[in-house]
Amino acid sequence: MTQQGRVVFSAMEEVVFGRPAAEAVAALAEKAGAERIFLMVSGTLQRETDAIARIRAALGNKVAAVFDRMPAHTPREAVLAATAMARAAGADLIVTVGGGSVTDAAKAVQLCLANGTATAEAMDALRDGKAGAPPVVRQIAVPTTLSAGEFSAIAGVTNEATRVKEMLRHPRIIPAAVVLDPALTRHTPEWLFLSTGIRAVDHCVEGICSAAAHPFADAQALRGLSLLVDGMRRVKADPGDLDARMDCQLGSWLSMAPLATGVPMGASHGIGYVLGAAFGVPHGHTSCIMLPAVMRWNAAADAAGRQALVAAAMGAPGAAAGDLLDSFIGGLGMPRSLAAVGISRDAFPRIAEAAMATPWVPRNPRPIAGPAQVMEILALAA
Template identity: 40%
Template sequence: MLQLVHSGDSGSFSYANPPRIHWGAGCLAERLEQELADRGARRVFVVSTRSVATHPALGGVLDEHLGSRRVGQVATIGQHAPASAVAQAVRAAREAVPDLVISFGGGSPIDAAKAITFALATDLDLTDPAAAQKARGFRPAAGEVLPHLAIPTTLSAAELSGLAGFTTEDEHEKVGLRGESLIPRAVILDAQLTLHTPLELWLSTGIRAVDHAVETLLAPGSHPFPDTLALDALVRLRSSLLATRAEPDDLAARTQSQLGAWFSFTLPGPAAAGLSHTLGKRIGSRHGIPHGVTSCVLLPHVMRYLAPRTAHAQAKIAQALMVDIGEMPVERAAACAGDAVADLVRALGLPDRLAPYGLTEADLESAARPVASDAWPLEDLIGIYRAAL
């Protein structure tokens, strides 16, 4: 294995994941009751999606555990968490006067629940076009924000950070709130609840987790703890996603994917702000492309573009993705990493082009220009998008 840490490295690390994470197929019943009891929760507000709330096997899964403690629910949070839907949920939550919020579903309801707790604590109007900018002026303490328990059914890792993204109504731009107070207090990873997640959604959010691991490893600076977990995540994700593709009901494989998604995201800031994520956000909400799919399409091209300047990290990525790098020079091994991700995307039967989502050459410059900088020249970014068309 290539060396992770050099003797001259130094740095600092702040743990930014939820303080309590439970995992295991079928663990919901025991762990949810434990969390409710530990927090003395008597008034619970649930944030979900219509597909979860109306699913025969999922819609009532919380009923037997919450009973009369559930004082309200919204199931209107769609893809990319539209601001109007989140604002409507804030109003419903305010009327319900909860003492705990539970999110149940994928990244959009989890992000919405974070935004709801923030808005309840600060009276922020999420439909205001300047909401994200105004939010920077608020610094609510953890005790001022309602506790949030997340029960994810995808591998998006939204439950693992204090980032809350939602989509503006006018420009269809993805904006976000952030802060330690938005980190869920607890997460329940129950693979049994993911069996009803559409397979393409599950697998594509798995590639999103691969993206998190890659961008952790490519982030500047020294971070040996997240790097070690990110490499482990890549090994787990590759094997478990392929196993789930072959046998969708394999709960052990799904649990390994959940652990991989967790381990991929212990450096939330850089892991959600790398070039692949940034370019994906520019086109996701505008063109109705799910986050996982933007990673499927863009990540291999971004990795190839970055390979010359991140050779050592990408060589480690290639090795974790089971490329036999042997005695290859580092630069050659690094060049294999993006191809390894592309091969995994194809093996999982996932989308790998942008054109089917309606993007054309005419869309590329407007998507790339806000991201361009001295480090990322405009023509280079357009080239990445073009390669993905």
């Protein structure tokens, strides 16, 4: 049968890379005709560097308000607080500077503004693509990590009551523009930069290995994986290597091609959602721990030889992809087990049960029928 598929392109308008963030953001804001810009930024960058001050200076009197207190994992209440500030400021553009939690928060704020959302209960109406009115206030994202959420039309928001990460989706919440400035990432702690790089590796690998993979996504994910692996090794060896940091950012961008074109992720992402929302494990670390274990568990069902493509893209044709990833992640000094992040075997049944309810575990390339099989994967990562 002839191969079939469908690729839907996003509402992102442009990606600017290699230019100073302040200069690029000012040009994009001018192009958008923005007059009341709402900045959502990393609190650490705001307090400890001049990066935010430079961007504010470039935007001049068009900055209407600044929000700099978004916690990790993007909790609902903080999203609502940011929404209230943006609404009061009459924002006509959101500019984010920071990691994935800040980026996702702004995507959620776009939906909340468009739909008049002001309470945690009202956010239920925005989950899983159910939102009504499309966003009008768009976003320019300046990422400082490599988790690549800025290239997705999905916002992950944690429901504090249930400790579950919920998905908010709308084609127009993907940022209108992204600015990749490698110099800005020098302020990001090494563990965060490298671990979120493994998150991007996870996007590439699970996209390549998906049963729904297609050539358009493969081309970008395979190139992205090569850039990430080489770039992160170079950054680890020399944190001041801006060319290496640029390669990491470009690889991160390419890593999102599978997700952005409809290719589902697998068990590493699904289990990672639970580890992040319910146990507070940083997103990058969830991928460091789970990806090699998932690849080893999936290897027995890899009749199409997709894992061989991963090994070749990492520069080691013929190697076992799970072992190769484990060695690479360990070489970066990242945690390699659930025990290393304080999760004992007693928690495995709870994790396994919750993972089955995520969007990705049921789409794993080796079918997962129930929690017992998730427990097998967790045992490999123990």
